[in-house]
């Protein structure tokens with residue numbers, strides 16, 4: 001087994017190209033600890049599946065090393081890697097019953113029938129599907145098939161399970177339910193899970209850490225809180241959660257705080273997270289729930305004058321779309337409290353935020 | 367609401383009736399669209415098939431052309447001596463047929479029941495005009511055979527228009543007046559042997575097609591598009607070439623002075639004076655038919671394989687199966703509908719194959735269809751041809767039924 005210091009899964013300088021012309025994965029470095037739940041999150045075509053397939057052994061890395069349990073696995077065929085896998089379309093064998101599907105990996109491993117029965121029973125119990133053992137996959141609902149696929153990937157007790165958008169085909173409610181089930185199974189069994197999704201809320205709910213992919217590069221690898229609170233670049237800030245952006249130029253830097261002149265001429269302060277120094281273009285990022293709307297400038301806050309364009313009543317809060325410094329998509333979530341000021345379309349209050357909540361990031365070319 | 371009350375539309379008419387009214391026009395149009403095809407199929411396929419099947423059990427040549435004798439033969443028990451009355455009526459009918467120039471047909475028909483009676487009828491008919499009563503003695507004097515009871519029994523059998531005789535012949539049996547069906551002796555059986563050979567050749571062709579076609583279909587389904595398109599063209603190419611051209615090409619390749627034998631001699635596998643006989647025998651039939659029917663196996667297989675996503679094989683391998691095991695346990699079972707469809711198609715086509723065996727089959731490479739053609743064209747025994755065809759059709763239907771029981775017809779994918 002592993003000693004504590006070695007990562008369980010390790011991508012080292014991995015590159016992948018399908019056609020010899022473009023790199024689908026560019027210099028990937030990723031370490032995953034044993035027992036972790038790591039999610040690869042990113043837009044379509046960003047290379048998530050490709051990374052998973054390289055780990056599973058169905059694609060070979062064009063360059064670089066992939067290690068599993070401290071050993072390089074580049075030359076080990078998929079069936080000897082002992083990695084469980086859940087496919088997006090479940091890939092349950094249609095000509096076998098549920099029980100036969102689960103038996104398959106155990107028979108391949110030459111287990112005795114007593115042992116097989118016991119393990120299959122346990123796996124079916126785990127996903128509450130014992131009753132369906134004799135059905136064919138086609139006789140199951142999408143959610144039930146999903147559970148069987150999960151049970152099949154786990155029944156032979158792999159230390160690593162890969163899941164490629166396993167909930168993609170389910171409706172919202174079932175998806176949320178399954179998210180919790182998978183999370184609980186992960187916690188109970190202590191297996192390492194590498195999970196792929198392009199649904200950010202799914203990633204935030206389930207993961208220990210999230211690797212945000214874009215364009216074949218990990219943009220940021222962090223736990224959900226850090227990822228949301230402290231995005232390191234404009235892509236992550238945009239991709240995770242809702243985000244207001246303001247374009248400007250850095251005029252000075254001191255002690256991690258940048259003074260920025262916005263394109264509209266206003267001057268504000270922001271945390272200098274990812275800028276190229278004085279004189280460079282930057283994009284400021286502020287979360288909608290960290291902004292306050294005040295009738296007058298408020299001391300201690302960066303305040304800009306704005307104009308209310310649209311109000312949407314959402315019960316617990318009011319979603320307020322404003323034009324601020326030339327950006328007419330600036331969203332503020334105003335809590336639904338008793339003392340809420342009479343927000344009105346066309347009113348021109350001030351929008352303010354604390355310097356710590358405003359992050360100066362790189363300019364993401366659209 | 368009352369559950370027993372039929373649901374009604376807004377104007378009070380029952381909903382079912384309303385729906386039927388609404389559907390009537392569209393049904394009428396649909397019927398109009400299929401009517402020409404239906405008429406064509408009825409006229410050119412269904413009707414001829416039933417007519418032919420009818421011929422297999424019904425032949426009224428004798429009854430029609432020997433109207434005087436027919437009634438008497440019917441009441442005759444088939445065992446006692448024929449009476450003078452019967453001889454008299456026979457002479458009357460022979461004279462009439464001689465005058466109408468139809469005696470040949472009567473002779474052929476009786477000859478089908480009892481070989482060697484053709485000339486008995488034609489020559490007697492020629493002399494019939496001059497015969498004097500008592501006719502029994504006069505006839506036996508012209509031809510001794512007229513005294514034999516089996517000639518009269520043959521006439522009694524042919525007189526029976528609705529007869530199982532042709533089917534009996536098709537199965538190498540004879541239908542007799544007194545003993546019912548009797549199997550022919552072993553060495554005189556031809557049709558059953560031919561049926562068995564047809565089944566065996568068709569089976570071999572089907573297995574060979576499966577063996578050769580499976581890998582090709584697999585490549586077609588898995589290769590990248592630019593290669594698979596090329597391969598598909600190569601698979602379809604034979605379809606664009608005339609069947610005769612392809613068959614004669616095989617003659618050029620397989621004959622004893624042909625390409626294959628030349629190469630074998632050149633390599634040293636065969637001696638120049640003992641070249642392999644690859645054609646004009648069963649081998650030739652099997653080779654040429656396999657080639658011609660191969661696309662019918664490949665296409666259904668391909669259409670099934672095309673729908674099997676690669677994730678199944680991947681799943682199997684991620685679960686620990688070697689590529690071979692994954693292929694056998696996961697891939698092959700999913701192609702069974704394709705194998706079934708292709709197999710059934712090839713087998714049914716092979717069973718009725720005619721041109722190829724006729725050209726390259728020689729003696730022992732002939733199929734039952736060649737025999738049917740012989741009876742249609744040469745011996746002009748259409749009823750026997752119809753009976754043979756009927757048995758073939760029955761066999762195919764039984765196969766189809768068995769396939770449905772074992773694999774299920776709705777499990778079959780043709781494209």
Ligand SMILES: Nc1ncnc2c1ncn2[C@@H]1O[C@H](COP(=O)(O)OP(=O)(O)OP(=O)(O)O)[C@@H](O)[C@H]1O
Nearest residue numbers: 018019024042043044045046047048049050051198
């Ligand atoms: N077999 C292949 N051959 C050639 N290019 C491929 C192949 N598979 C994927 N690609 C390309 O690699 C890039 C990354 O694909 P990948 O499937 O890894 O994306 P993904 O992040 O999983 O996207 P999605 O969220 O849509 O599943 C895409 O541009 C895709 O076109």
Ligand SMILES: [Mg+2]
Nearest residue numbers: 048049050164
């Ligand atoms: Mg993907």
